Amino acid sequence: MKCPYCGADDTKVIDSRPAEENNAIRRRRQCEKCNKRFTTYEKVETIPLIVIKKENIREPYDRGKIEAGILRSCHKRPVSYDQIVQAVEDVENTIFNMEKKEIPSQVIGEIVMERLKQLDQVAYVRFASVYREFKDVNTFMDELKKLLK
Incomplete structure (x- = not known):
């Protein structure tokens, strides 16, 4: 070294x-x-994972994108850096435990949202609003109603 x-x-x-x-x-x-x-x-070196984006564009898996999305969602929230790192690791472990060579980005997004829902509900709604591309307040309210149930 x-x-x-x-x-x-x-x-x-x-x-x-x-x-x-x-x-x-x-x-x-x-x-x-x-x-x-x-x-x-x-x-341990893992098998390369390919992410299938919208419109069937394929790109290599990038842990940094998950980390950046979670960091943005948790901005100015009472979530420690260690909790964010743990959330990223949990998401990554879930993805790699699927043992697939290719995974749709939608699946990754859903896994991230589930983890954020456990971590911080405001961070979850922030991520969901970008990920699900909320078009108006009604869509936003529908998601909040689901969260409150």
């Missing part, structure tokens, strides 16, 4: 521990040359 500070090839592992609910290993490393410390994460 190259040192991110000086580029040296010689680094040693100081500490290893499980991370992300035992789905990864967190390693603290120290450079043998400059003595600076840094953290790396080791994860």
